[in-house]
Amino acid sequence: MFILNSNADYRRPLVTGDAETLGLAAAESVERHLHFRENHAETPLTALPALAAATGVATIHVKDEGHRLGLGSFKALGGAYAVIRLVLEEAEARLGRPVDMAQLQSPDVRKIAETMCFACATDGNHGRSVAQGAGLVGARSAIFVHAGVSDERVAAIARFGAEMIRVAGSYDDSVKEAARVAKERGWTIVSDTSWPGYERIPGLVMQGYTALVREALRQLPAPPTHVFIQSGVGGIAAAIAGHLAIALGDQRPVFTVVDPARAACLFESARAGHPVTVPHGGPTVMAMLECYEPSLVAWRILSRVADAFMTVDEEDAVAIMKRLADPVGGDPVIIAGESGGVGLAGLLKAVADPTIKAALSIGQDSRIFVVNTEGATDPGKYQEIVGLSPEDVRARGAA
Numbered sequence: 182m183f184i185l186n187s188n189a190d191y192r193r194p195l196v197t198g199d200a201e202t203l204g205l206a207a208a209e210s211v212e213r214h215l216h217f218r219e220n221h222a223e224t225p226l227t228a229l230p231a232l233a234a235a236t237g238v239a240t241i242h243v244k245d246e247g248h249r250l251g252l253g254s255f256k257a258l259g260g261a262y263a264v265i266r267l268v269l270e271e272a273e274a275r276l277g278r279p280v281d282m283a284q285l286q287s288p289d290v291r292k293i294a295e296t297m298c299f300a301c302a303t304d305g306n307h308g309r310s311v312a313q314g315a316g317l318v319g320a321r322s323a324i325f326v327h328a329g330v331s332d333e334r335v336a337a338i339a340r341f342g343a344e345m346i347r348v349a350g351s352y353d354d355s356v357k358e359a360a361r362v363a364k365e366r367g368w369t370i371v372s373d374t375s376w377p378g379y380e381r382i383p384g385l386v387m388q389g390y391t392a393l394v395r396e397a398l399r400q401l402p403a404p405p406t407h408v409f410i411q412s413g414v415g416g417i418a419a420a421i422a423g424h425l426a427i428a429l430g431d432q433r434p435v436f437t438v439v440d441p442a443r444a445a446c447l448f449e450s451a452r453a454g455h456p457v458t459v460p461h462g463g464p465t466v467m468a469m470l471e472c473y474e475p476s477l478v479a480w481r482i483l484s485r486v487a488d489a490f491m492t493v494d495e496e497d498a499v500a501i502m503k504r505l506a507d508p509v510g511g512d513p514v515i516i517a518g519e520s521g522g523v524g525l526a527g528l529l530k531a532v533a534d535p536t537i538k539a540a541l542s543i544g545q546d547s548r549i550f551v552v553n554t555e556g557a558t559d560p561g562k563y564q565e566i567v568g569l570s571p572e573d574v575r576a577r578g579a580a
Contacts, residue, residue: 182442183491183537188454190484195423199482202384203423208391214262215392217282218317224248224393226400231510236532238547242405243525244397247516247556252313254469254518254555255393255417256306256373261314262389263371263382268294268318285318294318298368300325302348302355304413304469305334306558307373307386312341314371323368325359327352329464329471333559351461353474374414374476383416383478390420397550398428405434405550407543409531411523412438412447413472415479417554418487426486434550435488435541439527441467442492446475447483451490456480466566467498469520469555489541493526499566501526505553506567506574514578516571518555518563525551 194200201207215221225245233241246255265285272280272290284290298321301311308324315322322343326335327350339345346362348355356374363370375383398404408425412418415438422436440448443465449457458474465471501522505515515522528549531537557563557571564570569577 182445182448183489183531183534183540184448184452185489185540186451186484186487188451188484193485195426195482195485198384199423199478200427202388203391203420203482204427207388208395208424211258211262211389211392212395214265214282217285218250220251222248223396223400226397227513227515229508229512231508231512233549235510236529237545238532238543238549239545241525241528241549241551242401243515244393244550244552245515246393246552246554247518247521252306252309253558254306254309255390255552256310257313258310258392259373259386259389259416260301260307260310260371261317263385264299264311264314264320265318266385267299267369267371267382268297268320271297291319294320297321298323298366299371300359300363300368301371301373302327302352302359303330303338304352304471305330305338306469306555308338308343309341311371312338312343315343316341323362325355327355329468331559331562333561337558352472373416374472374474375478377477380478383476387416387420387478390417391424393552394421394424394428401550403548404429404432406546406548407437407541408434408550409437409439409524409527410552411470411520411527411554412440413444413470414474414476415447415483416476417552418447419476419479419482421552422486423482436486437489437491437527437531437541438483438487439524440490440492441465441470441498441523442494444471444473445492446473447480448490448492450475450480451487466495467520467523469518470523491527491531491537493523493530497526497530498523501529502563502566506569514574515553516556516563516574517553518558519566521553521555
C-alpha cells in the first residue's frame with residue numbers, strides 16, 4: 182500500500198518545540214554527549230553501487246547502525262541519552278548549580294543517580310539503551326517486555342543489570358503497564374513513544390537519534406534526493422525527517438515512511454489524517470516495528486515533513502535480510518536484523534511499481550539514503566531467517 186501525504190499540516194513548519202528538539206543546536210549537544218561515551222565511533226555509511234545500478238538510481242547509501250555503541254541498533258542513541266540528560270537535570274536541581282556532561286561520573290552526581298530508577302517498555306533495543314544509560318550513571322532500571330519479545334532479547338537487556346518485568350499481550354499493553362507501575366513506585370518513564378501530557382522525554386529520545394543524521398550528512402558525497410525510513414511508533418522516522426527538513430530546508434529530500442503491513446499505524450494515520458490505533462493482527466517478523474499506535478509527537482512531525490507513507494510485507498523484510506547478507510555484483514555484506522533493512526525493502530518495492538516510482542519522482546539521478554536500524558540483535562532469529570549465523574555471514578563478506 183502507498184499513499185502521498187495529503188494532510189492539512191503537510192509542508193507547514195514544525196511547531197516551535199519540535200523544531201528546537203530536532204534543530205541544529207540540539208543535534209550538536211547530542212554529538213558532544215557522545216564524545217563522553219566509551220566505544221563511541223561514527224557508524225559506517227556503506228555504498229551499494231551494484232544494487233543502485235540494478236535499481237536504476239544513481240546511488241544507494243546505507244547508514245549501518247548495527248555498529249552503534251556496542252548495542253547494534255540506532256536505539257543506543259536515544260534511551261541512554263535521555264537517561265543521562267535526566268540525571269544531569271536532577272543533579273542541577275538538587276545541587277543548585279549547573280552540572281555539565283563532563284561531571285557525569287563525579288561523586289555528587291552518581292550519588293543522586295543512585296536514588297533514581299528509569300523504566301520503559303520495549304521490543305528489545307530501546308530497553309537495552311535505557312538499561313545501558315542507567316548503568317553508566319549508577320541508576321537502576323526496570324524494563325517491561327511483552328509476550329512477543331524473545332528470551333534472547335530479554336537476556337541481552339538483563340546483562341545491563343535491569344530488572345525485567347514480563348507483561349501479557351502486545352507492546353502497547355507493556356507501555357500502559359510500565360506507565361502504571363512507574364507512577365505507583367515513583368520511577369521515571371523513558372519511553373520512545375508519547376501520549377497526551379507525556380512528550381518531553383520521548384522528544385529527548387528522538388533528539389538522540391539526530392546524531393546519525395549529522396554523521397550521514399558529513400559522510401555522504403552529496404545530500405540525498407530520496408530517503409526511505411522504517412517506522413514503529415514513528416520516532417526514528419520523525420527524527421530523521423524533521424532534522425533533514427531543518428538542515429536542508431528547500432533542498433530536503435523526498436521522505437517516505439515505511440511500515441510493516443501487519444502493524445501499519447503510521448500509514449493508517451496518514452490515510453485518516455489523524456493518529457489511528459490499528460487492530461492487532463498476526464505478529465510480524467519485523468519485531469522492532471510491531472507497534473499499533475503512533476507516538477503523538479512523531480505523528481505531529483511526520484504529518485508536516487513526510488512526503489509519502491507505504492507498507493511492506495513479511496516476504497519483503499525476509500528478502501532484504503537475505504539480499505544484504507548475500508549481495509550481488511560486489512556490493513559489501515551488511516548484517517541487518519528483522520527490522521533493519523525495511524527502509525531499503527520499501528525502496529525496492531517502490532521502484533518495482535511504476536505508479537509509486539513516478540509519484541516519488543525516482544529516476545536515474547536519484548540519490549537514495551536508508552538506515553540499517555539494527556544488526557543481528559537476536560542472532561538465533563537471524564540465523565533462522567538467513568540460514569547462516571551472523572559470524573558466518575561476516576566471514577563470507579570478508580573472504
